[in-house]
Amino acid sequence: xxxYLRGLKAGIPIGLGYLSVSxxxxxxxxxxxxxxxxxxxxxxxxxTSAGQFAGIGMMAHPGLYWQMLISQITxxxxxxxxxxxxxxxxxxxxxxxxxxxxxxxxTDEIFAVASQEESVKRSFFLGLSTIPYIGWSAGTAIGAxxxxxxxxxxxxxxxxxxxxxxIAIVVPEMKKGKSxxxxxxxxxxxxxxxxxxxxxxxVSSGLSISICAIVAALICAVLFPVSDEDDNxxxxxxKDKENNIKDKEVxxxx
Amino acid sequence: MNNYQFFTYLLVLAGxxxxxxxxxxxxxxxxxxxxxIRSFLYYIPYAVLTAMTxxxxxxxxxxxxxxxxxxxxxxxxxxxxxxxxxxxxxACLAVYITELIM
Numbered sequence: 009x010x011x012y013l014r015g016l017k018a019g020i021p022i023g024l025g026y027l028s029v030s031x032x033x034x035x036x037x038x039x040x041x042x043x044x045x046x047x048x049x050x051x052x053x054x055x056t057s058a059g060q061f062a063g064i065g066m067m068a069h070p071g072l073y074w075q076m077l078i079s080q081i082t083x084x085x086x087x088x089x090x091x092x093x094x095x096x097x098x099x100x101x102x103x104x105x106x107x108x109x110x111x112x113x114x115t116d117e118i119f120a121v122a123s124q125e126e127s128v129k130r131s132f133f134l135g136l137s138t139i140p141y142i143g144w145s146a147g148t149a150i151g152a153x154x155x156x157x158x159x160x161x162x163x164x165x166x167x168x169x170x171x172x173x174x175i176a177i178v179v180p181e182m183k184k185g186k187s188x189x190x191x192x193x194x195x196x197x198x199x200x201x202x203x204x205x206x207x208x209x210x211v212s213s214g215l216s217i218s219i220c221a222i223v224a225a226l227i228c229a230v231l232f233p234v235s236d237e238d239d240n241x242x243x244x245x246x247k248d249k250e251n252n253i254k255d256k257e258v259x260x261x262x
Numbered sequence: 263m264n265n266y267q268f269f270t271y272l273l274v275l276a277g278x279x280x281x282x283x284x285x286x287x288x289x290x291x292x293x294x295x296x297x298x299i300r301s302f303l304y305y306i307p308y309a310v311l312t313a314m315t316x317x318x319x320x321x322x323x324x325x326x327x328x329x330x331x332x333x334x335x336x337x338x339x340x341x342x343x344x345x346x347x348x349x350x351x352x353a354c355l356a357v358y359i360t361e362l363i364m
Contacts, residue, residue: 096290
């Protein structure tokens, strides 16, 4: 229960960010000719951003099933790497049926937060998924049923929530060593190429993220391999200790 | 679009997304000992997050200026080890205030 609640709390910023993205999705789905219940059903069964936007674009045309399958695989292949990564950190009890059930919630953002855990517990993962899932479904429903009711200024501000969260995960890690800084610099460089070079702009955003991340992580893995498990354990223990000290400092300051 | 067509599309969309997530999660149970793969998996989160954030975040809000202000606020707070929620909320507030002033 303690872990579930801790996960629940960690999911709040993700849920906030999802609200604005899924709201936009709901509006887009209606404009592509879906009913409100179809839009909500797509969000509740799929829980992904890029894939859903690409999907409703195809639904507007009849008979593109194979194209849909291929585009979904390329857009979503990044999830496979995330699942492997979290699988390595999963708690002993987080196996079998729990992986079949909870793997459903492996989104970019849930992965990002879960990857910060030393050992990912199933109750934490479920807690972490709860608010984002509600936010994703509710946002879609509001967008599909009510359209543009939120002022543009608020939508615009909410759009930065998810990115703010990503920054909060990556920046503290960058202080620890040049290898993570290199990973960030490389990923930024590749991602900018896909963003600004006209030929590369044709690549879907889901696929380009996968390519950028895989190449950047591979280069770093070759140049700066992380040491053995024991060393990692030590490092992790040290990190925990540092965090504890920090927490205590915060407490004393307050 | 009739219901048959919608549900076929939904099956392809939701089914493929689910299987891509779950198959590697269920299939790879053992600890991976290969140093290169372990290192690769260590760097993957940071690489994925950066590729998703930059440069996309610059264009997420109504103007590049407000986005940059929001991103800078997020970086400063993150550098000070503030929690994810605090960083996310203040980044949003920074965007909101910037757009009010503009």
